[in-house]
Amino acid sequence: MAQRSGRLTIHDIASLAGVSAGTVSRTMNNLPGVGQATRERILAIVSDHGFKADSAARQLSTGRTHTIGIVFPLQVSEVVMHPVYPELLGALGDAAQTADYDIMMFTVSSPEQVEHVLDAVDGKRVDGVVLPAAGSRDPLVRRLTEHDVPTVLIGHRTRDQTLGWVDCTHDDAAAQLTREMLAHGRRRLVMLNGPAHVSACRLRSRGFWAAIETAASNVTSEEIVVEMDAASGRAAAMALLTGSDAPDGIVCASDAIASGVLDAARELGIDVPAQLEVSGFDDSSFAIHTTPQLTTVRMPLLETGAAAMRLLIAMIEGSGTSRHEILPTTIVHRESTLP
Amino acid sequence: MAQRSGRLTIHDIASLAGVSAGTVSRTMNNLPGVGQATRERILAIVSDHGFKADSAARQLSTGRTHTIGIVFPLQVSEVVMHPVYPELLGALGDAAQTADYDIMMFTVSSPEQVEHVLDAVDGKRVDGVVLPAAGSRDPLVRRLTEHDVPTVLIGHRTRDQTLGWVDCTHDDAAAQLTREMLAHGRRRLVMLNGPAHVSACRLRSRGFWAAIETAASNVTSEEIVVEMDAASGRAAAMALLTGSDAPDGIVCASDAIASGVLDAARELGIDVPAQLEVSGFDDSSFAIHTTPQLTTVRMPLLETGAAAMRLLIAMIEGSGTSRHEILPTTIVHRESTLP
DNA sequence: CTGTTAGCGCCTTCAG
DNA sequence: CTGAAGGCGCTAACAG
Numbered sequence: 001m002a003q004r005s006g007r008l009t010i011h012d013i014a015s016l017a018g019v020s021a022g023t024v025s026r027t028m029n030n031l032p033g034v035g036q037a038t039r040e041r042i043l044a045i046v047s048d049h050g051f052k053a054d055s056a057a058r059q060l061s062t063g064r065t066h067t068i069g070i071v072f073p074l075q076v077s078e079v080v081m082h083p084v085y086p087e088l089l090g091a092l093g094d095a096a097q098t099a100d101y102d103i104m105m106f107t108v109s110s111p112e113q114v115e116h117v118l119d120a121v122d123g124k125r126v127d128g129v130v131l132p133a134a135g136s137r138d139p140l141v142r143r144l145t146e147h148d149v150p151t152v153l154i155g156h157r158t159r160d161q162t163l164g165w166v167d168c169t170h171d172d173a174a175a176q177l178t179r180e181m182l183a184h185g186r187r188r189l190v191m192l193n194g195p196a197h198v199s200a201c202r203l204r205s206r207g208f209w210a211a212i213e214t215a216a217s218n219v220t221s222e223e224i225v226v227e228m229d230a231a232s233g234r235a236a237a238m239a240l241l242t243g244s245d246a247p248d249g250i251v252c253a254s255d256a257i258a259s260g261v262l263d264a265a266r267e268l269g270i271d272v273p274a275q276l277e278v279s280g281f282d283d284s285s286f287a288i289h290t291t292p293q294l295t296t297v298r299m300p301l302l303e304t305g306a307a308a309m310r311l312l313i314a315m316i317e318g319s320g321t322s323r324h325e326i327l328p329t330t331i332v333h334r335e336s337t338l339p
Numbered sequence: 340m341a342q343r344s345g346r347l348t349i350h351d352i353a354s355l356a357g358v359s360a361g362t363v364s365r366t367m368n369n370l371p372g373v374g375q376a377t378r379e380r381i382l383a384i385v386s387d388h389g390f391k392a393d394s395a396a397r398q399l400s401t402g403r404t405h406t407i408g409i410v411f412p413l414q415v416s417e418v419v420m421h422p423v424y425p426e427l428l429g430a431l432g433d434a435a436q437t438a439d440y441d442i443m444m445f446t447v448s449s450p451e452q453v454e455h456v457l458d459a460v461d462g463k464r465v466d467g468v469v470l471p472a473a474g475s476r477d478p479l480v481r482r483l484t485e486h487d488v489p490t491v492l493i494g495h496r497t498r499d500q501t502l503g504w505v506d507c508t509h510d511d512a513a514a515q516l517t518r519e520m521l522a523h524g525r526r527r528l529v530m531l532n533g534p535a536h537v538s539a540c541r542l543r544s545r546g547f548w549a550a551i552e553t554a555a556s557n558v559t560s561e562e563i564v565v566e567m568d569a570a571s572g573r574a575a576a577m578a579l580l581t582g583s584d585a586p587d588g589i590v591c592a593s594d595a596i597a598s599g600v601l602d603a604a605r606e607l608g609i610d611v612p613a614q615l616e617v618s619g620f621d622d623s624s625f626a627i628h629t630t631p632q633l634t635t636v637r638m639p640l641l642e643t644g645a646a647a648m649r650l651l652i653a654m655i656e657g658s659g660t661s662r663h664e665i666l667p668t669t670i671v672h673r674e675s676t677l678p
Numbered sequence: 679c680t681g682t683t684a685g686c687g688c689c690t691t692c693a694g
Numbered sequence: 695c696t697g698a699a700g701g702c703g704c705t706a707a708c709a710g
Contacts, residue, residue: 007461007463009686009687009688010687010688010689011687011688019696019697020696020697020698021687021688021689021697021698022688022689022690022696022697022698022699023695023696023697024688025688025689025690026689026690026696029689031690032695033695033696034695034696035695035696038695038696050461052458052461052462053462053687053688054399054462054463054686054687054688055459055462055463055464056395056396056398056399056404056463056686056687056688057395057399057686057687057688057689057702058462058687058688058689059395059398059688059702060393060395060396060399060686060687060688060689060701060702060703060704061687061688061689061690061701061702062688062689062702063702065395067443086425093444093446094446097446097452097455102443102445102459102464103443103444104406104441104442104443104444105432105442105443105444106441107432107433107436113436116436119391120394120441122346122389122391123391123392123393123394123397124346124393124394124395125394125441259628284624285623285624285625286624286625286628289598289625289628289629290628291630348702348703348704349703349704349705350703350704358680358681359680359681359682360681360682360703360704360705361680361681361682361683361704361705361706362679362680362681364704364705364706365680365705365706368705370706371679372679372680373679373680374679374680377679377680392703392704393702393703393704395702395703395704396686396702396703396704396705397703397704397705398686398704399686399687399688399702399703399704399705400685400686400703400704400705400706401686401704401705401706402686
């Protein structure tokens with residue numbers, strides 16, 4: 001049995017108001033069928049006592065929790081170090097709050113944690129789930145759809161109609177950055193991309209090559225896959241820049257990579273952007289602290305969070321028809337590329 | 340009524356196993372009083388069907404949610420831009436996960452949101468609450484204690500025995516940084532501090548002055564309060580550095596302030612650290628990207644999160660005695676100060 | 679060791 | 695327009 005608590009129940013309010021619990025319930029849920037006078041009397045008592053319906057009881061009765069789960073594919077402590085997840089989390093939080101949903105945060109960096117999330121879902125702790133950066137073939141996603149849990153993916157596109165998703169124009173951004181370098185007369189372009197299993201990286205690659213295709217015939221280009229951190233960027237740039245046929249433009253798939261490239265250029269005495277243009281992705285907080293400041297791509301994180309929540313709630317409430325959305329990115333021009 | 344769902348209940352499992360619901364319940368909660376054979380048979384069926392007890396029902400019955408709320412005093416989207424909150428959130432999340440608690444995230448940047456959190460608490464959505472950076476006189480904290488909600492503060496010390504708290508040695512760090520500059524022969528020290536309503540800033544100030552007190556008599560020093568961002572740091576440093584009696588050491592209350600100081604020094608052609616030593620606080624991600632790299636103070640965020648969760652769970656479960664903890668900071672020596 | 683019996687607090691038909 | 699009653703799924707006393 002539940003331990004005693006001084007909390008009031010709907011029955012207490014009912015007897016205080018001289019009505020039945022049902023009437024109080026109807027009143028609190030704004031349902032029709034309560035006289036104006038009665039309603040006001042009840043509402044007064046409710047606010048006098050600061051009464052709040054017990055959420056567990058309500059959940060048990062309605063089958064809805066009014067909570068959405070946000071599942072990150074990393075340790076929480078890793079999530080927060082990521083260039084975009086924290087802001088995305090913030091956006092999701094704000095959007096949820098506006099929609100009057102609470103959020104629960106989960107992380108899965110190991111199989112047991114997948115189970116934990118599924119337990120939470122199976123235990124009906126959440127009405128739906130949003131997954132930043134999970135592939136549609138992710139085992140968690142599979143099981144979620146098997147369990148008919150409303151699910152929205154962020155940063156991954158899929159044909160599966162039971163899944164909602166939101167992504168942004170990584171391809172366009174990469175293409176535009178590349179075209180700009182080309183327009184500045186660059187003839188030897190390299191893309192330092194992240195691993196292809198990251199959906200965003202595949203799109204960025206596509207954009208890069210799309211731009212290259214339209215380039216003059218004397219342009220040479222190359223795509224190299226590296227880890228998405230500064231050390232890898234530095235190492236790759238070192239090799240490239242000291243080799244024959246050194247690039248005069250490097251499009252990087254992340255600011256971290258780009259900062260490594262900048263380090264290498266500085267060590268080699270290469271002038272950025274005069275001799276070498278460099279661009280990043282993410283608009284990380286440190287992008288304004290590098291020397292020179294990094295030209296980069298800003299994701300529409302706020303809009304992404306809002307869109308994801310909108311889609312998810314529509315799925316939960318069985319309304320809405322659209323199941324996905326693609327949002328535009330913004331290029332932030334700074335000092336590491338020519339104007 | 341709850342809508343139909345294909346989910347199994349404890350009764351289904353019970354009849355499948357040929358026992359009563361009570362026995363299944365005891366089994367699933369590892370309570371004594373179930374025969375070994377029966378227990379195993381039930382467990383097999385449970386796992387076969389992937390059965391999970393409905394959390395709402397369990398909550399209603401036990402009065403416990405196994406969820407803790409984390410309340411930030413900002414918009415979620417602001418929280419994530421903060422130098423330490425995201426990592427703190429991560430640490431809390433990891434600690435909660437280890438302790439088998441789920442976390443719910445709330446933010447209060449306006450009075451209505453205070454109500455929202457209280458509703459959540461009153462609706463018993465959480466068993467306890469941790470508040471990063473809330474003062475003990477904060478209205479939310481007052482109401483939380485009135486409602487007897489187990490509460491732990493982070494970064495704020497209080498004498499109120501009903502509150503738990505965790506903080507770290509901001510004072511020691513500031514003192515040590517100051518002493519080091521003194522030891523390097525600095526004679527004109529300035530502390531660029533944040534507003535005094537921030538508990539950490541008060542402690543940092545205390546440490547600074549404690550170190551100054553032990554200094555030689557020809558040392559002059561000053562504390563100036565600025566906003567905790569780069570622009571304010573830059574402006575203050577500009578004034579200081581171009582004035583008479585320019586400082587040769589500046590202890591800043593945040594990396595953001597310090598990066599502004601670095602900018603000013605560079606513009607003025609002042610050599611850091613030779614002519615001017617500069618230190619920050621927080622070990623923000625950009626601190627390794629500044630030129631020169633910033634000497635700063637790293638907070639024990641992981642330990643703080645773990646300690647806060649430990650304290651909170653002890654309060655929730657009515658065990659434990661200690662109600663607070665002070666953790667040590669670490670100074671990260673980099674290029675903006677002399678070795 | 680196991681079954682039975684009451685609730686936990688709310689929502690929701692069904693009467694009146 | 696309002697009251698009464700049953701049920702959501704689980705836990706916890708109490709019998710046996």
